[in-house]
Amino acid sequence: MDNRPIGVFDSGLGGLTAVREIHRILPHEDIVYFGDTGRVPYGNRSRAIIRQYARQDAAFLLKQGVKAMVAACGTVSSVAGDLLSRELPVPFTGVLEPTVRAALEATKAGRIGVVATEATIRSGAYAQLLKRFAPAVSVYSQSCPLFVPVVESGFMLEHPDITKEIAETYLSGMRACGVDTVILGCTHYPILKPIIGEVVGEAVRLIDSGRETARRCRTLLEEHGLLAQRETPGACTYYVSDRIDDFSKVAGIFLREDVQQEVQLVDIEKEGGAPWPTV
Amino acid sequence: MDNRPIGVFDSGLGGLTAVREIHRILPHEDIVYFGDTGRVPYGNRSRAIIRQYARQDAAFLLKQGVKAMVAACGTVSSVAGDLLSRELPVPFTGVLEPTVRAALEATKAGRIGVVATEATIRSGAYAQLLKRFAPAVSVYSQSCPLFVPVVESGFMLEHPDITKEIAETYLSGMRACGVDTVILGCTHYPILKPIIGEVVGEAVRLIDSGRETARRCRTLLEEHGLLAQRETPGACTYYVSDRIDDFSKVAGIFLREDVQQEVQLVDIEKEGGAPWPTV
Numbered sequence: 196m197d198n199r200p201i202g203v204f205d206s207g208l209g210g211l212t213a214v215r216e217i218h219r220i221l222p223h224e225d226i227v228y229f230g231d232t233g234r235v236p237y238g239n240r241s242r243a244i245i246r247q248y249a250r251q252d253a254a255f256l257l258k259q260g261v262k263a264m265v266a267a268c269g270t271v272s273s274v275a276g277d278l279l280s281r282e283l284p285v286p287f288t289g290v291l292e293p294t295v296r297a298a299l300e301a302t303k304a305g306r307i308g309v310v311a312t313e314a315t316i317r318s319g320a321y322a323q324l325l326k327r328f329a330p331a332v333s334v335y336s337q338s339c340p341l342f343v344p345v346v347e348s349g350f351m352l353e354h355p356d357i358t359k360e361i362a363e364t365y366l367s368g369m370r371a372c373g374v375d376t377v378i379l380g381c382t383h384y385p386i387l388k389p390i391i392g393e394v395v396g397e398a399v400r401l402i403d404s405g406r407e408t409a410r411r412c413r414t415l416l417e418e419h420g421l422l423a424q425r426e427t428p429g430a431c432t433y434y435v436s437d438r439i440d441d442f443s444k445v446a447g448i449f450l451r452e453d454v455q456q457e458v459q460l461v462d463i464e465k466e467g468g469a470p471w472p473t474v
Numbered sequence: 475m476d477n478r479p480i481g482v483f484d485s486g487l488g489g490l491t492a493v494r495e496i497h498r499i500l501p502h503e504d505i506v507y508f509g510d511t512g513r514v515p516y517g518n519r520s521r522a523i524i525r526q527y528a529r530q531d532a533a534f535l536l537k538q539g540v541k542a543m544v545a546a547c548g549t550v551s552s553v554a555g556d557l558l559s560r561e562l563p564v565p566f567t568g569v570l571e572p573t574v575r576a577a578l579e580a581t582k583a584g585r586i587g588v589v590a591t592e593a594t595i596r597s598g599a600y601a602q603l604l605k606r607f608a609p610a611v612s613v614y615s616q617s618c619p620l621f622v623p624v625v626e627s628g629f630m631l632e633h634p635d636i637t638k639e640i641a642e643t644y645l646s647g648m649r650a651c652g653v654d655t656v657i658l659g660c661t662h663y664p665i666l667k668p669i670i671g672e673v674v675g676e677a678v679r680l681i682d683s684g685r686e687t688a689r690r691c692r693t694l695l696e697e698h699g700l701l702a703q704r705e706t707p708g709a710c711t712y713y714v715s716d717r718i719d720d721f722s723k724v725a726g727i728f729l730r731e732d733v734q735q736e737v738q739l740v741d742i743e744k745e746g747g748a749p750w751p752t753v
Contacts, residue, residue, distance in 0.1 A: 233520075233523060234513065235518075239514075239626075240512065240716055240717065241512075241717050241719075313627075340626075340627035340629070341620065341623055341624065341627065343623075344620055344622075345620065347619075348620065350619070353643070357639050360636050360639065361633075364632070437520050437523055438518065438520050439520075440520075
């Protein structure tokens with residue numbers, strides 16, 4: 196039993212889709228969220244920079260006394276997941292492994308599509324892990340650089356028709372290859388699920404990385420005896436590194452509810468500066 | 475006469491549209507370009523962060539011994555132009571004032587549209603300056619958050635039809651208001667000029683901030699007696715703060731030519747750390 200909070204971070208606010216799922220299946224857990232809105236997007240940055248940022252983000256959350264850590268970010272999980280697994284003094288999960296396992300359980304044809312940011316696709320992390328667990332599987336990867344700004348700017352709410360056309364350009368090749376399962380490898384993408392579903396067709400299973408990661412987080416807490424024990428619902432504390440004024444509006448898109456909670460501003464390059472204690 | 479280089483910087487590589495124009499009208503000038511690709515985009519960041527980044531970018535270029543400075547970035551010019559004008563020890567121009575002057579010369583109806591990033595539009599800088607120079611003018615402002623990723627990811631080259639539909643969503647209201655002049659208030663947007671032109675109609679004059687800024691830069695050098703005197707074409711040196719590998723591909727989009735030159739990586743938070751010498 197452990198009533199300390201779970202730490203969840205993302206390059207921006209997309210990781211809130213994972214927060215929503217964690218809160219849904221673990222309603223008594225406190226959560227501390229850090230969204231690196233001052234340095235978003237990570238998806239088009241280099242490997243070295245992404246690893247440096249991931250270390251800083253995790254260091255900040257460790258200072259908040261978290262009992263477990265979730266990188267709710269496809270880019271961080273793909274590019275720095277190994278580093279965080281190895282170095283962090285608390286149980287850790289990224290989105291990569293739980294999502295890959297769920298996709299392999301779902302596929303019947305053995306043909307899996309992966310959609311994600313440029314950095315995630317370029318890292319090859321999803322394809323490699325799919326192949327490691329199931330060498331016979333075929334993987335079709337596609338980066339979708341417009342999906343994050345389409346979600347964050349609210350464009351998809353105002354123009355679902357054009358958003359669908361954009362999705363069509365990214366996904367038609369994948370559909371033609373006969374995939375029966377598509378990994379939504381970026382935590383922004385669950386917001387586009389209805390549109391992506393229409394484009395790839397109803398028969399295709401969409402694997403939501405936020406949802407799978409929340410499940411993995413629950414298993415981690417159970418295994419380590421870290422589940423919270425309280426009667427009341429858990430509280431969520433939000434930190435961002437920039438644009439505190441826009442938080443409620445954008446967070447509402449991802450959490451699918453009105454966000455009334457306060458959010459606090461962090462100077463991540465200062466607060467994330469110290470290395471974490473090693474185990 | 476002064477053979478030192480001109481310093482040009484932008485949040486990313488969009489400012490290369492201004493480099494292209496400067497090189498075209500001032501072919502004997504050396505140029506040092508810094509593109510802050512490690513922290514791009516500035517357009518959705520807070521005022522405080524943008525001003526801090528602008529100071530660092532300019533500090534780095536001063537260390538390269540530049541004789542004049544151009545902020546080839548709508549966001550920096552709008553949010554930190556005042557600060558740079560005041561503090562820099564060399565002649566400075568942003569894109570804002572030259573572009574506004576050109577738009578006021580071009581308009582006959584006195585109705586001017588401004589398209590730019592969210593931060594630029596939110597700052598109100600274009601509208602305020604237009605009104606200061608010409609109080610009777612009507613200004614229609616529109617942020618276009620998808621335009622930068624549409625250009626940088628190459629989407630507009632592969633899907634001009636959908637890019638036109640996206641442009642239509644941003645520009646139809648402006649067209650209905652009867653503007654006869656539209657300011658392209660972000661240095662990425664000249665790349666979209668043909669598509670924007672089709673959407674707003676042939677009769678509407680598009681003001682290219684890169685081109686107007688290059689003209690202003692020439693005037694500045696003339697006024698301060700800083701024009702270079704050499705027979706050979708000027709050289710361009712490129713620095714970026716991340717993703718050095720992608721430079722040639724993306725730079726080619728903005729310079730509209732194959733980029734063979736080398737590019738060097740800068741740790742901007744270190745190199746831009748020291749304040750510039752005051753006048």
